[in-house]
Amino acid sequence: MESFTSEADYLKELAGRSVLPEGFRCSTTSLEFYPRERSIEKPLPMSLALILLDQPSPDFAAVFTRNRFPGAPVLIGRKRLARQRIRGILVNNKISNVFAPHGEEDAESLLAALGAGLGSVPAEELFAASTGVIGWSLPRKEMEEALPRLVAGLDGSSLLKVARAIMTTDAFPKVRRAAVGRGSIVATAKGAGMIEPNMATMLCFICTDVAMPREILRKELSWCVERSLNRISVDSDQSTSDTAILLSSGRAPAVPRTEFRAALREVLSGLAFDIMRNAEGVGHVMRVKVTGADVEATAVSVARAIVNSPLVKTAIFGNDPNVGRIVSAIGDYMGNAGRPFDPAGITVRMGGVDIFAGGSFLLDAGKEVKLSAYLKERLLDTRRPPWPQHDRTVDIKVVLGALAAEAEVLGSDLSYDYVRENADYRS
Amino acid sequence: MESFTSEADYLKELAGRSVLPEGFRCSTTSLEFYPRERSIEKPLPMSLALILLDQPSPDFAAVFTRNRFPGAPVLIGRKRLARQRIRGILVNNKISNVFAPHGEEDAESLLAALGAGLGSVPAEELFAASTGVIGWSLPRKEMEEALPRLVAGLDGSSLLKVARAIMTTDAFPKVRRAAVGRGSIVATAKGAGMIEPNMATMLCFICTDVAMPREILRKELSWCVERSLNRISVDSDQSTSDTAILLSSGRAPAVPRTEFRAALREVLSGLAFDIMRNAEGVGHVMRVKVTGADVEATAVSVARAIVNSPLVKTAIFGNDPNVGRIVSAIGDYMGNAGRPFDPAGITVRMGGVDIFAGGSFLLDAGKEVKLSAYLKERLLDTRRPPWPQHDRTVDIKVVLGALAAEAEVLGSDLSYDYVRENADYRS
Numbered sequence: 020m021e022s023f024t025s026e027a028d029y030l031k032e033l034a035g036r037s038v039l040p041e042g043f044r045c046s047t048t049s050l051e052f053y054p055r056e057r058s059i060e061k062p063l064p065m066s067l068a069l070i071l072l073d074q075p076s077p078d079f080a081a082v083f084t085r086n087r088f089p090g091a092p093v094l095i096g097r098k099r100l101a102r103q104r105i106r107g108i109l110v111n112n113k114i115s116n117v118f119a120p121h122g123e124e125d126a127e128s129l130l131a132a133l134g135a136g137l138g139s140v141p142a143e144e145l146f147a148a149s150t151g152v153i154g155w156s157l158p159r160k161e162m163e164e165a166l167p168r169l170v171a172g173l174d175g176s177s178l179l180k181v182a183r184a185i186m187t188t189d190a191f192p193k194v195r196r197a198a199v200g201r202g203s204i205v206a207t208a209k210g211a212g213m214i215e216p217n218m219a220t221m222l223c224f225i226c227t228d229v230a231m232p233r234e235i236l237r238k239e240l241s242w243c244v245e246r247s248l249n250r251i252s253v254d255s256d257q258s259t260s261d262t263a264i265l266l267s268s269g270r271a272p273a274v275p276r277t278e279f280r281a282a283l284r285e286v287l288s289g290l291a292f293d294i295m296r297n298a299e300g301v302g303h304v305m306r307v308k309v310t311g312a313d314v315e316a317t318a319v320s321v322a323r324a325i326v327n328s329p330l331v332k333t334a335i336f337g338n339d340p341n342v343g344r345i346v347s348a349i350g351d352y353m354g355n356a357g358r359p360f361d362p363a364g365i366t367v368r369m370g371g372v373d374i375f376a377g378g379s380f381l382l383d384a385g386k387e388v389k390l391s392a393y394l395k396e397r398l399l400d401t402r403r404p405p406w407p408q409h410d411r412t413v414d415i416k417v418v419l420g421a422l423a424a425e426a427e428v429l430g431s432d433l434s435y436d437y438v439r440e441n442a443d444y445r446s
Numbered sequence: 447m448e449s450f451t452s453e454a455d456y457l458k459e460l461a462g463r464s465v466l467p468e469g470f471r472c473s474t475t476s477l478e479f480y481p482r483e484r485s486i487e488k489p490l491p492m493s494l495a496l497i498l499l500d501q502p503s504p505d506f507a508a509v510f511t512r513n514r515f516p517g518a519p520v521l522i523g524r525k526r527l528a529r530q531r532i533r534g535i536l537v538n539n540k541i542s543n544v545f546a547p548h549g550e551e552d553a554e555s556l557l558a559a560l561g562a563g564l565g566s567v568p569a570e571e572l573f574a575a576s577t578g579v580i581g582w583s584l585p586r587k588e589m590e591e592a593l594p595r596l597v598a599g600l601d602g603s604s605l606l607k608v609a610r611a612i613m614t615t616d617a618f619p620k621v622r623r624a625a626v627g628r629g630s631i632v633a634t635a636k637g638a639g640m641i642e643p644n645m646a647t648m649l650c651f652i653c654t655d656v657a658m659p660r661e662i663l664r665k666e667l668s669w670c671v672e673r674s675l676n677r678i679s680v681d682s683d684q685s686t687s688d689t690a691i692l693l694s695s696g697r698a699p700a701v702p703r704t705e706f707r708a709a710l711r712e713v714l715s716g717l718a719f720d721i722m723r724n725a726e727g728v729g730h731v732m733r734v735k736v737t738g739a740d741v742e743a744t745a746v747s748v749a750r751a752i753v754n755s756p757l758v759k760t761a762i763f764g765n766d767p768n769v770g771r772i773v774s775a776i777g778d779y780m781g782n783a784g785r786p787f788d789p790a791g792i793t794v795r796m797g798g799v800d801i802f803a804g805g806s807f808l809l810d811a812g813k814e815v816k817l818s819a820y821l822k823e824r825l826l827d828t829r830r831p832p833w834p835q836h837d838r839t840v841d842i843k844v845v846l847g848a849l850a851a852e853a854e855v856l857g858s859d860l861s862y863d864y865v866r867e868n869a870d871y872r873s
Contacts, residue, residue: 058811087787088777117770118789120806153770154807259774329756333865343544343580347686350515360514362545379547380581384485435862438760 022409029191029406036196037179040203040228042268045070046172047184050165052158054114066184067162068110069169070224071137072268075104075144080236082244084261090115091122092147093260095130099146106144108224108264109133111162112187112209113151117259125157132163136170148262150187150209150221178226182207185222190297190403195289199282202228202271206286208248210294223248223263223290230269231279239280240265247287250319251295251429252326263287293407295429300436302336302401303394306412310425317358318426321417324352326430335413336432338398340390342367342374342382345415366418369393401436449836456618456833463623464606467630467655469695472497473599474611477592479585481541493611494589495537496596497651498564499695502531502571505657507664509671511688517542518549519574520687522557526573533571535651535691536560538589539614539636543576544686546583559590563597575689577614577636577648605653609634612649617724617830622716624709629655629698633713635675637721650675650690650717657696658706666707667692674714677746678722678856679753690714720834722856727863729763729828730821733839737852744785745853748844751779753857762840763859765825767817769794769801769809772842793845796820828863 023029039045046069051062081100083093099105109130116122126147134140149157182192189209196205206225231239244263265283295304307325312318325331328348334341346367353360363378370393373381397411412429450456466472473496478489508527510520526532536557543549553574561567576584609619616636623632633652658666671690692710722731734752739745752758755775761768773794780787790805797820800808824838839856 056809056811057814085781086774086777087780087785088773088789115770118773118802118806122806152768153774154802154809155770259770259777329860336865341579343542343582343686346515346545347513347580350513350686353514354512358514362515374581375545379545379549382483382581384483387484433756433865435865438763438860438862438865 021407023406026405033179033182033192033194034177036194037177037182037205039175039178040205040226040268041270042073042228043070043226044073044173044175045178045181046169046174047180048165048168048172050161052161054155054158056155063113065111065113065158065162067165067169068181068184069107069133069173070181070226070266071107071173072105072266074268075106076267076269077104078231078233078236078267078269079105080233080240080265081146082241082263084258086259086261088118088259090117090149090260091126092116092149093262094123095126096146096262096264099143102143104144105146105266106140108146108148108266110148110181110185110222110224111157112185114149114155114157115151115153115260116149116157117153119154119156122156125159129157129159129162129166133166133170136166146264148222148260148264150185150260153259178205178207181224185209188299191405191407193290193293193297195286195293197282197285199229199279200272200274204229204282204286206290208290208294210297221258221261223287225263225265225283225286227265228268228270229279230271230273231267235276235279236265236267239276239283243280243284243287247284247291250427251291252323291429292410295431296399296407296410297403298431300401300434300438301431302399302434303397303432304399304412305335305415305430305432306427307415307417307430308425308427309417309419311418311420311422312424312426313422315424315426318419318424319428320356321349321352321419322426322428324348325415325417326428329433332431332433335394336434338391338394340369340387340394342369342390343380345369346375346380349417364420368416370414401434448834450833453832460606460619460621461604463621464604464609464632466602466605467632467653467695468697469500469655470497470653471500471600471602472605472608473596473601474607475592475595475599477585477588479588481582481585483582490540492538492540492585492589494592494596495608495611496534496560496600497608497653497693498534498600499532499693501695502533503694503696504531505660505663505694505696506532506692507660507667508573508689508691509668511685513686513688515545515686517544517576517687518546518553519543519576520689521550522553523573523689523691526570529570531571532573532693533564533567535573535575535693537575537608537612537649537651538584539612540578541576541582541584542578542580542687543584544580546581549583552584552586556584556586556589556593560593560597563593573691575649575687575691577612577687580686605632605634608651612636615726618832618834620717620720620724622713622720624712626656626706626709627699627701631656631709631713633717635717635721637724648685648688650714652690652692652710652713654692655695655697656706657698657700658694662703662706663692663694666703666710670707670711670714674711674718677854678718679750718856719837722858723826723834723837724830725858727828727861727865728858729826729861730824730859731826731839732762732842732857732859733854734842734844734857735852735854736844736846738845738847738849739851739853740849742851742853744846745851746855747783748776748779748846749853749855751775752842752844753855756860759858759860762821763861765818765821767796767814767821769796769817770807772796773802773807776844791847795843797841828861
């Protein structure tokens with residue numbers, strides 16, 4: 020059980036989690052700008068963040084969105100994967116720099132200016148990461164003017180200020196940490212909306228001092244992201260900018276690969292859960308576990324069909340155990356996928372209560388009352404106080420058959436507040 | 447342009463559209479019941495409707511949902527397709543009779559009782575159709591007691607009472623008519639939510655007196671449904687009960703097949719549009735046309751990706767021309783489908799305004815103001831007066847490339863009222 024009763028309570032915990040591993044420094048600053056694509060009276064604020072290794076490192080990894088309109092930072096990041104060494108990451112919020120005119124040129128120019136400010140660091144040793152409105156251009160001039168402040172503010176104490184700077188509609192900053200060998204893994208993510216299905220977080224930055232070689236970092240990052248950040252869904256939209264970057268300073272001794280994997284998975288699963296319980300307008304986090312599938316991909320698809328069904332999501336939001344919609348969502352997926360399927364072999368359970376088994380629904384008034392109370396007890400405060408309230412989830416279990424593959428996916432309900440936050444996100 | 451200024455205005459139009467073709471009668475009645483699956487104080491109301499041919503006819507067609515948990519009426523209906531002759535359709539709302547214990551037995555028993563009441567009509571000559579909560583059992587006793595009233599009420603004047611009886615969260619009844627040769631096609635549908643992607647309406651009943659043979663009716667119904675009711679989406683859920691049934695009395699002379707197809711498509715496209723502009727909580731109807739695709743299926747998938755994106759839907763609801771989300775939805779689909787794709791070859795337009803072309807966004811403050819006004823002008827009253835307000839849509843055009851395939855899909859925005867209607871639909 021993990022819950023916090025106040026922001027101060029949470030920040031105390033975060034202070035401990037955010038201590039940077041050896042060999043890292045970071046910094047943040049802010050600026051104001053007028054977007055050329057919108058007529059507005061007041062300038063918009065933008066935050067910049069910088070994560071920097073003391074020395075360039077050959078040991079880094081990154082995974083990106085599969086969206087076919089990726090942001091300029093993603094296009095640049097893919098090229099950086101071929102570089103010998105990386106030094107750091109420049110992040111901005113507010114504008115995601117996706118297919119804006121001259122977007123890639125803007126980003127490269129900012130990285131070059133940052134590199135010069137850092138003292139002859141080549142732009143090619145820096146990643147960029149951007150989140151925000153799609154299609155607008157970066158305010159290059161205002162950002163360049165802010166870079167000296169960013170460089171001047173570098174220090175090696177805590178990642179928390181970066182966690183704050185990358186927030187958009189997040190209600191609280193997210194940091195997770197795991198000790199591993201004589202070092203640690205410390206990571207932050209921003210999430211909120213547009214979370215699914217590949218690279219489920221828009222931005223995630225992972226710092227470690229454990230000396231793991233590049234090849235292992237890359238394999239383990241892909242494996243762990245697939246089973247954590249890629250197993251959550253808020254609104255089934257995969258963003259143009261989803262990015263996770265892992266940097267190692269190599270200052271602490273290497274550990275066995277399985278040990279590193281376990282620690283990385285723990286950190287990323289923690290962030291994935293934080294993203295879900297802080298999703299836009301979230302009232303309930305659903306935890307859907309599908310077992311008995313032929314292959315893992317089937318289990319993932321069935322679980323996603325449930326958490327992405329607007330009818331399931333709205334019923335859960337209303338604490339309404341309209342469980343027929345869960346079964347319908349399974350049948351909808353199986354039918355569209357053209358999969359053969361025997362309804363008699365499936366079991367569906369919510370909160371430990373059997374709702375479908377042996378080929379028919381098993382519903383009565385007593386279960387209705389029980390499930391309604393269960394949903395109410397799992398509710399999060401949709402006004403979203405700036406700390407995680409509790410870690411209770413709406414647990415849905417589906418047994419598809421007698422085979423061995425399984426998967427778990429986290430999802431959110433669909434509330435008035437989700438609509439409100441997304442109907443005019445930019446203003 | 448088609449719009450109505452009051453309910454009386456609309457009902458006057460509907461009266462003309464609803465005149466039954468030769469050889470049909472219909473009837474409706476209502477009842478009250480206590481569902482055994484829910485503890486409630488007041489009984490729930492249910493409507494029954496009956497559409498009856500004066501004589502059994504060999505000329506009928508039906509298409510059903512592909513959901514793998516189909517309702518008992520769908521399972522029964524598929525068997526009926528092999529029968530020599532059909533006499534009519536019994537419809538109920540409130541409970542969809544999906545995998546309830548003994549659901550198929552309940553439905554067959556009701557059809558047998560109805561057949562007896564009609565005077566020795568075999569149950570096998572009757573279709574059933576049910577809409578409503580999934581997983582609950584039909585109140586068989588109360589429904590049987592209501593059947594004599596249903597039979598006694600049969601008359602041959604108007605389909606309008608059936609259009610009313612099958613409404614669930616629909617705000618107005620839907621009837622469309624087309625004259626064809628010396629006969630007509632008259633049809634009604636219920637829609638509202640859970641509309642996508644195959645058999646986009648939950649229930650649709652089509653009566654004609656034109657003497658077209660069974661084989662042609664079946665081919666033309668499938669062809670026309672695919673290009674009308676299957677090209678709309680409210681919430682991307684395909685229901686367990688989606689059904690369209692077409693009956694011919696054969697009382698008017700046959701017409702050329704292309705003429706019949708054109709009339710049937712006109713009727714079904716009209717109903718599809720009525721369903722969309724009366725969807726749960728709808729504020730805007732989106733009309734997405736995708737051209738220049740390799741095959742029609744690609745064009746349909748891209749259009750669906752746009753109308754089903756929660757981020758696009760909420761932005762449109764807020765009259766917020768956050769058009770980057772449209773392009774992101776295209777890229778998300780193309781990436782997940784693993785399709786090769788050249789962003790430089792695509793053009794995206796909203797309301798006649800170019801927003802993406804030549805490999806980058808083309809946005810400025812003037813376009814923002816113009817598109818914002820355009821969205822406001824296309825808005826429907828979300829309080830949903832009981833008549834169709836206007837037929838203005840938010841027109842989005844996507845040119846994928848230089849190839850010839852194209853498709854059009856209708857979608858709805860995502861509003862507070864959608865969430866409200868679905869968070870406790872049953873109470």
